Amino acid sequence: MFDFDPRDLDSRDDERHVTNRGSRGGSGDRDREDDPSQPEIRPRQREDDNARTLGRGPGGDRQNADEHGRDRRDDARWPEREREDRERNADPRDAFTRHVDLPRGREREIVRDRDREYTLRGSESRTLATVGAFRVVSSRDLRDHRDHPVDPRSGDLRHLREQGLVETIRIAGSRDYAVALTKEGRSLLESHRDRDRDGGQTFYAGAKRERELEHDVQVYRAYEREAERLQERGARVERIVLDYELKREYQRWLHERDRDRSDCNGRPDRDEHEIEQWAREHDLPYFDDQVHFPDVRLEYEEPDGRHDHCDVEVVTVHYRGGHGAAVSRSGFSCYGGSSARIGGRSGGGRGGGRSGGLAEELWY
Numbered sequence: 001m002f003d004f005d006p007r008d009l010d011s012r013d014d015e016r017h018v019t020n021r022g023s024r025g026g027s028g029d030r031d032r033e034d035d036p037s038q039p040e041i042r043p044r045q046r047e048d049d050n051a052r053t054l055g056r057g058p059g060g061d062r063q064n065a066d067e068h069g070r071d072r073r074d075d076a077r078w079p080e081r082e083r084e085d086r087e088r089n090a091d092p093r094d095a096f097t098r099h100v101d102l103p104r105g106r107e108r109e110i111v112r113d114r115d116r117e118y119t120l121r122g123s124e125s126r127t128l129a130t131v132g133a134f135r136v137v138s139s140r141d142l143r144d145h146r147d148h149p150v151d152p153r154s155g156d157l158r159h160l161r162e163q164g165l166v167e168t169i170r171i172a173g174s175r176d177y178a179v180a181l182t183k184e185g186r187s188l189l190e191s192h193r194d195r196d197r198d199g200g201q202t203f204y205a206g207a208k209r210e211r212e213l214e215h216d217v218q219v220y221r222a223y224e225r226e227a228e229r230l231q232e233r234g235a236r237v238e239r240i241v242l243d244y245e246l247k248r249e250y251q252r253w254l255h256e257r258d259r260d261r262s263d264c265n266g267r268p269d270r271d272e273h274e275i276e277q278w279a280r281e282h283d284l285p286y287f288d289d290q291v292h293f294p295d296v297r298l299e300y301e302e303p304d305g306r307h308d309h310c311d312v313e314v315v316t317v318h319y320r321g322g323h324g325a326a327v328s329r330s331g332f333s334c335y336g337g338s339s340a341r342i343g344g345r346s347g348g349g350r351g352g353g354r355s356g357g358l359a360e361e362l363w364y
Contacts, residue, residue, distance in 0.1 A: 092227035093143070095237040096129035099201040100192045106145050113191045116184070118163050121145055124156050128165060128181065130220070132189050132203030133240055134296075136178040138217040139168065141224075152177045160185075171213045178217050180207040201239040208244075218314045219295045222335035226298055226312050234303035241297040246284070250291060253278060283309070285330045294332045 102125035103109040111118050120128075123145040131137045139157060142150045150157040152168045157179065160166045165185035169178045181189075186205035193200060209216060219242075227237050254268035254275075270278075272289065279286035284293065294311035301307055313332040 092224050092231065092237060093126060093130065095227070095239070096133045096201055097126050099194055099239070100125070100129055100189050101194055102128070102189075102192050111188070111192065113184075113188045118165065118188065119159075121156075124160055127156060127160065127179070128185055128189060129201075129203075131166060131179050132181045132186055132205070133201055134216075134220045134223070135204040135242065135244070136169075136180050136207050136213060136216050137220045138171075139177040139179050141217075141220055142179065152179075167207075169207050169210065169213065171217065174214070176217070178207060178213045181205040202241070202245055204242075204244070215314060218335070219312075222312045222314050223296055223298065225335060226310060226333055230298070230300050230310075235300045237298050237300045238307070239299050241299065243293045243295055246282070246293050246297065249282075250278070250293075284311075285332075287329060292330050294330070 097104070102111060103120045104122040104125065106121055106123075108119040108121045108124075111120055123143060127142050127150070130142065139150055139152050142157070144150050144156045152158070157166065157168070161168060163184075164182055165188060166179055167182055169180065170176075171178055181204065183205050186203050189203045207213065207216075223240060230237060254270055257269045275291060276286045279291045284291055286292070294313050297309050297311050299307065299309045311330075311332045313330065313334050315334045315336055
């Protein structure tokens with residue numbers, strides 16, 4: 001939600017138990033990509049020459065030296081090459097795979113988590129990391145290894161579902177499916193997290209607000225539009241922060257003083273001045289006696305190395321009256337979503353930057 005009453009406790013962040021896992025073995029009508037005639041699955045190789053180095057900074061001496069032992073940074077074209085490397089790694093869809101060490105290639109590889117084995121290819125790693133970062137993403141906005149929209153009934157998405165890593169949820173009144181991680185899917189990401197990265201991406205499991213799926217799946221589309229704008233000027237998204245995480249931090253701060261008090265009545269012991277100061281320190285708007293939270297915050301790095309963030313709110317046809325007025329006062333980048341329901345207004349822009357259909361525009 002956009003507005004947040006400081007008296008409300010938000011318990012939605014407890015990961016719920018997810019069912020509908022499917023089986024790992026698959027069925028007799030397995031799709032063509034899983035046919036035994038296809039190339040065999042390779043063991044996971046952390047030193048694969050074709051894999052991208054994850055979050056290790058500029059690397060060691062061998063990484064920065066050419067075949068003659070000279071430091072490539074002494075080359076006059078080094079700044080240009082460095083810029084080209086940044087552009088290749090700036091795809092908004094790849095922002096979240098930088099936080100995990102999972103397969104990047106087109107062939108499936110074996111990956112392990114605890115006592116289980118899974119098989120993943122690069123597009124499936126991207127799907128897991130993206131879905132985990134946003135909690136729910138429409139299947140229409142996910143791409144397979146051919147850069148085609150995924151099909152909930154076959155291919156990458158079916159493979160992930162049969163392994164118990166994702167679940168698909170039909171959005172009421174539409175033909176669209178939301179994709180969410182299972183607890184196993186989130187565990188796999190966490191066990192392969194790049195521990196060398198500061199401020200790592202938070203991953204979620206389960207669709208917490210099934211009644212709001214129509215709104216929530218549009219958050220990723222808003223992200224893509226904003227991330228593409230950042231990419232055009234050479235900035236690179238480092239991670240995203242959902243409203244869940246911002247509100248959770250706020251709740252912890254609100255109740256920090258009364259956690260161990262036996263006479264606590266459940267109401268926070270913070271005055272208006274303190275709350276306003278907290279909002280200012282977190283660069284969030286405070287008005288009408290409330291802290292206002294965006295749907296998603298993008299944290300990014302500018303080409304010159306500076307770090308900054310921008311806040312985005314999905315505005316649907318249901319935003320009316322005072323709620324709509326609060327949106328306009330927030331200063332957030334507002335993304336014009338529309339209905340995903342059958343027969344609903346489809347919108348006129350390039351939805352999701354790639355999939356088309358629901359997005360209309362971003363305005364400021």
